[in-house]
Amino acid sequence: MECRLCLGPAPAASSVSIFGDPHPERLEQRIRTCCQIQVKRGDGLPDRVCLSCKTSLELLISFRKACFRNNESSQLRLDDCSKIKTEEVLLEDLIWDDEPSQSTIQRKNSEMCLKSFPSESELILHKRSHPGEKLFKCDICLKSFIRKNGLVSHLRSHKGENTYKCEICLKTFTKKSFLDNHKKLHVVIKPHKCKICLKSFITKTKLVLHLRSHTGEKPYKCEICLKSFTQKSSLGTHTKLHAGIKPHKCDICLKSFIYKLGLVSHLRSHTGENPYKCEICLKPFTQKSHLVTHKKLHAVIKPHKCDICLKSFISKSKLMSHLRSHTGEKPYKCEICLKSFSHNSSLGAHKKMHAGI
Template identity: 40%
Template sequence: MYPLTCIVNSDLNSQGLESNGDSKGSDDAQIAQEEKRDEKKQSRFQCGVCTKGFHYASLLRGHMRTHTGDKPYKCETCGRGFPQASALQKHRRVHTGDRPYHCTVCEKTFSRSEHLTAHSRVHTGEKPYKCDICEKAFKQSSGLKRHKRIHTGEPDRTETIRYTCGVCSRDFQYVSQLGAHMRIHTGEKPFECEFCDRTFSQSGDLICHRRIHTGEKPYHCELCGKYFRRRQHLASHKMIHSGRKPYKCEMCSKAFNQSSSLKMHIRTHTGVKPYTCEVCGKAFNRSSNLYTHKTIHTGERPFKCDLCLKTFRQLSNLQAHQKRHAARSNACKGDEEDLENKKTTQAESTDLEKSEEIEESEDIEETELINELDQEKLEDT
């Protein structure tokens, strides 16, 4: 067992009596004595390993687990252990996606208050951590620690300590990053959307996905006023204004403003379709196309019209359907305003009927496809 040192400052009362008895003592001396007493109170319970001081014994006991390695608080979702209950409470937000700390400047959210505090310095420019050798200042204490190794000659731990994936040999600086990466190989998706039951391997992906349902678009282009659900979408959009397309295809020289767009484009040359349906074996070059295709097998129609309650497999179909509602509403207004619009309304109504017939035929085609797949399964058996 590690030793626990308890320092009881018995001289506090005597110092107080001395200061009361000496009526001629200066104010500066009294302030110095009070500061000294406060400092001793904070260090009343001291760690016998690293000499760190605590005001309460319970805090010292929790701190000692960092030396003993004891982690009695277990996460009921992933089984990870923590030395303190407060650390477990913060960790749970990884699974729930809860980010209660909100930046009032850029509306970015965080799961921990200390992350918000560090982030706020991006806006204020505050650099409270200063090197005592060269006086260079940093926003975070970790930056100062890394900088000091330049003066001491100590090797950077990020260069010597690595967490390596046993499957693909990729290196990570933090064990938490390795844990998140491993879900790519295991297929684990512990973060579930409460609106459509879709699951994700990363909590950040779930947070962005929720915005599809809520309509939230927190990232704003100051040039054209357009809003976006993801920060990277805003960054890519800004390249439209600048005209930059830094990602160029080596096969046809076509350029793109996103690396992901280039990757998908390259598949048109290679013919690679990495996303395969486990039900019918059909392959796709985009994961979104596979997700939409799967609804044929499941019968899921997650997109619902709030006017007529009709459901659709794809968001694009719902949007087209809603435009037909809007066209019909505008046509009715035109009838009331001007008699000449009757002809236009009749033409639009004819187009609407044709569109609805096409929509119905699409539903029939889906049903026939499902029947064909079921028949193929029966023939295979």
């Protein structure tokens, strides 16, 4: 389990297969292009790459593309300049002071939003904020960014690299802004209060998001299925379902996930790790959400009621499962014999019969 590029350790949990990359520009092709190394399946050499080398390779690919793009842009400008005829410049037309001319000021105005900037470089950077001008693209998930440091920061989320650490609890973050918001939790400063339920929040943004739980506002809508969401991040997660983008794959059962957190949670089903424990009955759980649902059993809170038989349930998912007993719906189908089941657990037990378990 060595890395093909640096020969460092490359365990399954922190490395990727060279021949299992779903990206259109496959990993073996990138290695051949950037490193001039011939990679062939079954050549007897390591067939995995550690996450550190993978990120370095992605940055190299981005740099290579930027060089080609900039070279092409320079060539176009040179061709344009060669078409301009040389004109005689009169002495009185020259500008001798540091005051910019009116034509220079006009050139530094954005044609799209008419906003003005003191320098040409700032104008160019601003123009990228308009649609179609995000030049720095992630080769893993194809997300684009206006600035290069935005892309570098984003790549840490794929690599799992956290460079900013809290001095109090040692928790790490990919961005300094995330760390700054986290530090406010330790000093318990929550200046933004909800006027409806009096709940307090660290930032105004979190308060605005919370208020949507009272108003029912869902401003972010999916263009494919028209489903609405209260947060932009929730819409981003949802659109990945339509695109089928699941970059995080389990090396044991090959199941894929949209986010790394989902993969980490899934791996506990293979390792048997249960980090979340009930303080009352000491029952362990693999996920925090399962623990929260379990605690309602002790508190006897069943907020979800069936409108047909008035039976109550702890969670909405249990209510939905119960409703199938009234409707007769069986959404879980066996791919082998096509038999249908009302519960996923019943399908799982059925599949073991085919496997002879």
